[in-house]
Amino acid sequence: MGEIQDQLFILVGALVCLNYLLKCVKFSKYFLLRLWNPLPKSFFRSMGEWAVVTGAGDGIGKAYSYELAKRGLNIVMISRTLEKLQAVAERIEQTTGRNVKIIQADFTKDDIYEHIKENLQGLEIGILVNNVGMFHRYFPCRFLIGSDEIQNLIHCNISSVVKMTRLILRDMEIRRKGLVLNISSGAGRFPWPLLTMYSSTKAFVCMFSRALQVEYKEKGIIIQVVTPYSISTPMTKNLNPNLITKTADGFVKESLDFVAAGDEICGCLVHEILAHLIELIPSWILYSDTCQNITETFFKNVLKQNSSK
Structure with missing residues (x-):
């Protein structure tokens, strides 16, 4: 019996060491890819002539639109507010010289995709950025407080990813190349x-993306899910940028350098470190009443401070 226990402890120890070794390898990609194997400047343009970005009027979507235009692509911007789209599109065309096409669509609705499909006809789309998303009306909140927005959250955070991918992935499969960033x-x-619905919808995006990459990686298509933490955007009440809270522009520039770093990334080194630190916290601490009260108070204070500016 003692010998079996010793072997079991050795096996567990070896698995723990292997786990941390794999994490170190993952971290090393952030340095090695940039220093020794950076993406060629022509990489994004080689995917196709156009990039489609959802939720492109503000925040991360706006930053992706600018950055991909700088890297040589024409841009299709899709969002709800026409005035924002027009203003951003004009600036992108003036600063980058690329063509920009805008499509007004409200992703909390489910009857928009035929309209989007018609407006995408004839475009060689090499990149799709499924960025559009929304929080609860109250943030953070317990499940019953935000229950009246469940369908909007599902349409915006889940249906948009699935249906936009179905619209565009087929042509990528035919051309045997393309990049989908979810x-x-x-x-x-x-x-x-306290973020139950938001967290759950975003977990779907992770599982959907990782499974889809397995299905299509042999067809020359990269499907990557990006899981950032704190980004300063209008959706997060323009949090003050700091070591952890990244600006949308800074985050997007860094994340695009690592589209070859794996099927799931946080998008920047500091968020990768933060993710693994959180994983070290025992679940009984993370989900304790005390921790939840601290989290709720912290979020409310931060958002209140930024709202009062």
């Missing part, structure tokens, strides 16, 4: 109380 969240990496 923007999830660090809150989708594990159950996050």
